[in-house]
Amino acid sequence: MSLFGQDRSFLHALPAADRRSLLAEGARRVYEPGEVMIRERDTSAYVLALLSGWSVVSVGTERGSRLILALRGAGEVVGDLAAVDRGPRSASVTALGTVEAVAVSGDRFRRFLAARPHATALIMRQLATRLRSADVERRALASETVLQRLAARLVELAERAGRRADGGTVLDLPLPQHDLAAAIGATREAVAKALRLLREQDVVRTANRTVVVLDMPVLVLLAQGRARPGGNPADESPPGV
Numbered sequence: 001m002s003l004f005g006q007d008r009s010f011l012h013a014l015p016a017a018d019r020r021s022l023l024a025e026g027a028r029r030v031y032e033p034g035e036v037m038i039r040e041r042d043t044s045a046y047v048l049a050l051l052s053g054w055s056v057v058s059v060g061t062e063r064g065s066r067l068i069l070a071l072r073g074a075g076e077v078v079g080d081l082a083a084v085d086r087g088p089r090s091a092s093v094t095a096l097g098t099v100e101a102v103a104v105s106g107d108r109f110r111r112f113l114a115a116r117p118h119a120t121a122l123i124m125r126q127l128a129t130r131l132r133s134a135d136v137e138r139r140a141l142a143s144e145t146v147l148q149r150l151a152a153r154l155v156e157l158a159e160r161a162g163r164r165a166d167g168g169t170v171l172d173l174p175l176p177q178h179d180l181a182a183a184i185g186a187t188r189e190a191v192a193k194a195l196r197l198l199r200e201q202d203v204v205r206t207a208n209r210t211v212v213v214l215d216m217p218v219l220v221l222l223a224q225g226r227a228r229p230g231g232n233p234a235d236e237s238p239p240g241v
Protein backbone atom coordinates (compact mmCIF):
# COMPACT_ATOMS: atom_id res chain seq x y z
CA MET A 1 0.00 0.00 0.00
CA SER A 2 1.22 3.46 -0.74
CA LEU A 3 0.30 6.96 0.26
CA PHE A 4 2.85 8.42 -2.09
CA GLY A 5 2.76 8.80 -5.85
CA GLN A 6 5.22 7.51 -8.41
CA ASP A 7 8.93 8.05 -7.84
CA ARG A 8 9.06 10.22 -10.94
CA SER A 9 6.36 12.85 -10.70
CA PHE A 10 4.31 14.12 -13.66
CA LEU A 11 6.09 17.50 -13.90
CA HIS A 12 9.53 15.92 -13.65
CA ALA A 13 8.71 13.32 -16.27
CA LEU A 14 7.60 15.99 -18.77
CA PRO A 15 10.20 17.36 -21.19
CA ALA A 16 11.40 20.75 -19.89
CA ALA A 17 9.75 22.71 -22.72
CA ASP A 18 6.37 21.08 -22.02
CA ARG A 19 6.74 21.68 -18.32
CA ARG A 20 7.34 25.38 -19.00
CA SER A 21 4.35 25.52 -21.36
CA LEU A 22 2.05 23.92 -18.81
CA LEU A 23 3.14 26.24 -16.00
CA ALA A 24 2.77 29.25 -18.31
CA GLU A 25 -0.88 28.26 -18.85
CA GLY A 26 -1.77 28.83 -15.21
CA ALA A 27 -1.66 31.23 -12.28
CA ARG A 28 0.57 30.84 -9.24
CA ARG A 29 -1.19 30.21 -5.94
CA VAL A 30 0.06 29.89 -2.38
CA TYR A 31 -1.99 27.91 0.15
CA GLU A 32 -1.63 28.28 3.90
CA PRO A 33 -1.27 25.21 6.15
CA GLY A 34 -4.68 23.57 6.52
CA GLU A 35 -6.21 25.45 3.59
CA VAL A 36 -8.51 23.43 1.34
CA MET A 37 -7.06 23.53 -2.16
CA ILE A 38 -9.76 21.37 -3.74
CA ARG A 39 -13.05 20.48 -2.05
CA GLU A 40 -14.71 17.07 -2.42
CA ARG A 41 -17.87 17.17 -4.62
CA ASP A 42 -17.20 20.70 -5.89
CA THR A 43 -17.81 21.25 -9.57
CA SER A 44 -14.59 23.19 -10.20
CA ALA A 45 -12.19 21.63 -12.71
CA TYR A 46 -8.81 23.35 -12.37
CA VAL A 47 -5.69 21.25 -12.05
CA LEU A 48 -3.01 22.16 -9.53
CA ALA A 49 0.61 21.54 -10.45
CA LEU A 50 2.41 21.40 -7.10
CA LEU A 51 5.69 23.33 -6.92
CA SER A 52 6.52 22.88 -3.24
CA GLY A 53 5.07 21.58 0.03
CA TRP A 54 2.90 18.59 0.89
CA SER A 55 -0.83 18.17 0.45
CA VAL A 56 -3.14 15.46 1.69
CA VAL A 57 -5.89 13.86 -0.43
CA SER A 58 -8.84 12.71 1.68
CA VAL A 59 -12.52 11.83 1.57
CA GLY A 60 -15.17 12.25 4.23
CA THR A 61 -16.76 9.08 5.57
CA GLU A 62 -20.36 8.31 6.55
CA ARG A 63 -19.30 8.50 10.20
CA GLY A 64 -18.10 12.07 9.80
CA SER A 65 -14.41 11.15 9.98
CA ARG A 66 -11.99 11.36 7.07
CA LEU A 67 -10.02 8.77 5.23
CA ILE A 68 -6.65 9.78 3.87
CA LEU A 69 -6.08 8.44 0.38
CA ALA A 70 -2.72 9.90 -0.53
CA LEU A 71 -0.01 12.46 0.05
CA ARG A 72 1.05 14.58 -2.88
CA GLY A 73 4.13 16.77 -3.14
CA ALA A 74 6.27 18.84 -5.46
CA GLY A 75 6.09 17.90 -9.13
CA GLU A 76 2.75 16.14 -8.90
CA VAL A 77 -0.61 17.27 -10.23
CA VAL A 78 -3.89 17.07 -8.33
CA GLY A 79 -7.37 17.76 -9.61
CA ASP A 80 -6.75 15.80 -12.78
CA LEU A 81 -9.88 13.63 -12.47
CA ALA A 82 -12.43 16.45 -12.76
CA ALA A 83 -10.37 18.00 -15.55
CA VAL A 84 -10.40 14.72 -17.45
CA ASP A 85 -13.95 13.42 -16.83
CA ARG A 86 -15.71 16.71 -15.95
CA GLY A 87 -17.32 15.07 -12.91
CA PRO A 88 -17.47 16.50 -9.37
CA ARG A 89 -14.30 16.44 -7.29
CA SER A 90 -13.62 12.91 -6.06
CA ALA A 91 -11.75 14.02 -2.92
CA SER A 92 -10.53 17.02 -0.98
CA VAL A 93 -6.95 18.18 -1.23
CA THR A 94 -5.65 20.12 1.78
CA ALA A 95 -2.34 21.86 2.31
CA LEU A 96 -0.29 20.25 5.10
CA GLY A 97 2.24 23.05 5.31
CA THR A 98 2.54 26.01 2.97
CA VAL A 99 1.94 24.79 -0.58
CA GLU A 100 2.93 26.60 -3.72
CA ALA A 101 1.13 25.57 -6.89
CA VAL A 102 0.13 26.65 -10.36
CA ALA A 103 -3.60 26.42 -11.14
CA VAL A 104 -4.42 25.54 -14.74
CA SER A 105 -8.04 25.56 -15.91
CA GLY A 106 -9.58 22.22 -16.89
CA ASP A 107 -10.03 23.41 -20.50
CA ARG A 108 -6.41 24.43 -20.84
CA PHE A 109 -5.19 21.23 -19.22
CA ARG A 110 -7.27 19.12 -21.65
CA ARG A 111 -5.91 21.14 -24.60
CA PHE A 112 -2.37 20.68 -23.27
CA LEU A 113 -2.86 16.91 -23.11
CA ALA A 114 -4.59 16.71 -26.51
CA ALA A 115 -1.53 18.30 -28.15
CA ARG A 116 0.95 16.00 -26.36
CA PRO A 117 0.34 12.25 -26.48
CA HIS A 118 3.33 11.58 -24.19
CA ALA A 119 1.82 13.84 -21.51
CA THR A 120 -1.49 11.99 -21.88
CA ALA A 121 0.42 8.72 -21.45
CA LEU A 122 1.94 10.06 -18.22
CA ILE A 123 -1.52 10.92 -16.89
CA MET A 124 -2.74 7.43 -17.85
CA ARG A 125 0.22 5.94 -15.99
CA GLN A 126 -0.63 8.05 -12.96
CA LEU A 127 -4.23 6.80 -13.07
CA ALA A 128 -3.06 3.20 -13.44
CA THR A 129 -0.74 3.54 -10.43
CA ARG A 130 -3.59 5.01 -8.41
CA LEU A 131 -5.94 2.18 -9.36
CA ARG A 132 -3.34 -0.45 -8.45
CA SER A 133 -2.72 1.25 -5.13
CA ALA A 134 -6.48 1.42 -4.44
CA ASP A 135 -6.75 -2.33 -5.16
CA VAL A 136 -3.92 -3.10 -2.74
CA GLU A 137 -5.57 -0.85 -0.18
CA ARG A 138 -8.93 -2.64 -0.48
CA ARG A 139 -7.24 -5.98 0.01
CA ALA A 140 -5.39 -4.66 3.08
CA LEU A 141 -8.60 -3.27 4.58
CA ALA A 142 -10.36 -6.57 4.03
CA SER A 143 -7.69 -8.88 5.35
CA GLU A 144 -5.04 -7.17 7.49
CA THR A 145 -5.06 -6.20 11.16
CA VAL A 146 -4.72 -2.57 12.22
CA LEU A 147 -1.25 -3.39 13.56
CA GLN A 148 -0.19 -4.80 10.21
CA ARG A 149 -1.57 -1.82 8.27
CA LEU A 150 0.02 0.63 10.69
CA ALA A 151 3.38 -1.16 10.44
CA ALA A 152 3.19 -1.01 6.63
CA ARG A 153 2.42 2.72 6.70
CA LEU A 154 5.31 3.41 9.06
CA VAL A 155 7.70 1.43 6.87
CA GLU A 156 6.56 3.44 3.86
CA LEU A 157 6.88 6.78 5.67
CA ALA A 158 10.34 5.76 6.91
CA GLU A 159 11.43 4.93 3.38
CA ARG A 160 10.00 8.09 1.84
CA ALA A 161 10.29 10.67 4.61
CA GLY A 162 12.71 9.24 7.16
CA ARG A 163 16.16 10.30 8.30
CA ARG A 164 18.70 8.46 10.44
CA ALA A 165 19.00 10.00 13.93
CA ASP A 166 18.27 9.32 17.60
CA GLY A 167 19.28 5.65 17.29
CA GLY A 168 16.72 4.92 14.60
CA THR A 169 14.83 6.35 11.65
CA VAL A 170 13.03 9.56 12.51
CA LEU A 171 9.82 10.14 10.60
CA ASP A 172 9.35 13.86 10.24
CA LEU A 173 5.80 13.07 9.40
CA PRO A 174 4.31 15.14 6.66
CA LEU A 175 1.25 13.72 8.45
CA PRO A 176 0.39 14.59 12.06
CA GLN A 177 0.46 11.47 14.21
CA HIS A 178 -3.26 11.61 14.86
CA ASP A 179 -3.82 11.40 11.10
CA LEU A 180 -2.19 7.98 11.01
CA ALA A 181 -5.60 6.51 11.83
CA ALA A 182 -7.15 8.33 8.89
CA ALA A 183 -4.34 7.02 6.71
CA ILE A 184 -5.05 3.37 7.41
CA GLY A 185 -8.84 3.44 7.70
CA ALA A 186 -8.83 2.67 11.43
CA THR A 187 -10.16 4.36 14.54
CA ARG A 188 -7.85 6.53 16.62
CA GLU A 189 -8.33 4.16 19.54
CA ALA A 190 -7.22 1.15 17.50
CA VAL A 191 -4.17 3.03 16.22
CA ALA A 192 -3.28 4.23 19.74
CA LYS A 193 -3.47 0.60 20.91
CA ALA A 194 -1.29 -0.63 18.03
CA LEU A 195 1.25 2.14 18.65
CA ARG A 196 1.34 1.21 22.33
CA LEU A 197 2.16 -2.40 21.39
CA LEU A 198 4.94 -1.21 19.10
CA ARG A 199 6.31 1.06 21.83
CA GLU A 200 6.21 -1.66 24.48
CA GLN A 201 8.28 -3.90 22.20
CA ASP A 202 10.76 -1.07 21.47
CA VAL A 203 9.88 -1.17 17.80
CA VAL A 204 9.06 2.55 17.76
CA ARG A 205 9.30 5.55 20.01
CA THR A 206 6.73 8.33 19.66
CA ALA A 207 6.78 12.02 20.52
CA ASN A 208 4.53 14.89 19.62
CA ARG A 209 4.76 15.07 15.83
CA THR A 210 7.38 12.43 15.28
CA VAL A 211 7.73 8.69 15.29
CA VAL A 212 11.17 7.10 15.58
CA VAL A 213 11.46 3.60 14.15
CA LEU A 214 13.92 1.75 16.39
CA ASP A 215 13.63 -1.75 14.93
CA MET A 216 13.01 -1.65 11.19
CA PRO A 217 13.45 -5.40 10.53
CA VAL A 218 10.70 -6.25 13.04
CA LEU A 219 8.46 -3.49 11.69
CA VAL A 220 8.87 -4.92 8.18
CA LEU A 221 8.02 -8.43 9.43
CA LEU A 222 4.94 -7.06 11.20
CA ALA A 223 3.89 -5.26 8.02
CA GLN A 224 4.19 -8.52 6.12
CA GLY A 225 2.17 -10.34 8.76
CA ARG A 226 5.18 -12.57 9.46
CA ALA A 227 5.75 -11.56 13.07
CA ARG A 228 3.62 -10.86 16.07
CA PRO A 229 4.27 -8.17 18.66
CA GLY A 230 6.59 -9.71 21.23
CA GLY A 231 7.78 -12.27 18.72
CA ASN A 232 5.81 -15.10 20.30
CA PRO A 233 3.78 -17.01 17.70
CA ALA A 234 1.24 -17.86 20.41
CA ASP A 235 0.82 -14.19 21.23
CA GLU A 236 -2.20 -13.52 19.00
CA SER A 237 -3.13 -9.91 18.31
CA PRO A 238 -6.38 -8.98 19.99
CA PRO A 239 -9.24 -8.61 17.48
CA GLY A 240 -9.04 -5.32 15.60
CA VAL A 241 -5.34 -4.94 16.41
Ligand SMILES: Nc1ncnc2c1ncn2[C@@H]1O[C@@H]2COP(=O)(O)O[C@H]2[C@H]1O
Nearest residue numbers: 057069070078079080081082089090091
Ligand atom coordinates in the same frame (compact mmCIF):
# COMPACT_ATOMS: atom_id res chain seq x y z
N1 LIG B 1 -6.79 7.59 -4.41
C1 LIG B 1 -6.20 8.73 -4.78
N2 LIG B 1 -4.85 8.81 -4.82
C2 LIG B 1 -4.23 9.96 -5.20
N3 LIG B 1 -4.88 11.08 -5.56
C3 LIG B 1 -6.22 11.04 -5.57
C4 LIG B 1 -6.95 9.88 -5.19
N4 LIG B 1 -8.26 10.15 -5.30
C5 LIG B 1 -8.36 11.43 -5.72
N5 LIG B 1 -7.13 11.97 -5.89
C6 LIG B 1 -6.79 13.35 -6.34
O1 LIG B 1 -7.63 14.24 -5.62
C7 LIG B 1 -8.27 15.05 -6.58
C8 LIG B 1 -9.61 15.61 -6.17
O2 LIG B 1 -10.14 16.33 -7.29
P1 LIG B 1 -10.31 15.52 -8.66
O3 LIG B 1 -11.36 14.49 -8.48
O4 LIG B 1 -10.49 16.49 -9.77
O5 LIG B 1 -8.90 14.81 -8.87
C9 LIG B 1 -8.44 14.10 -7.76
C10 LIG B 1 -7.09 13.49 -7.83
O6 LIG B 1 -6.15 14.38 -8.40
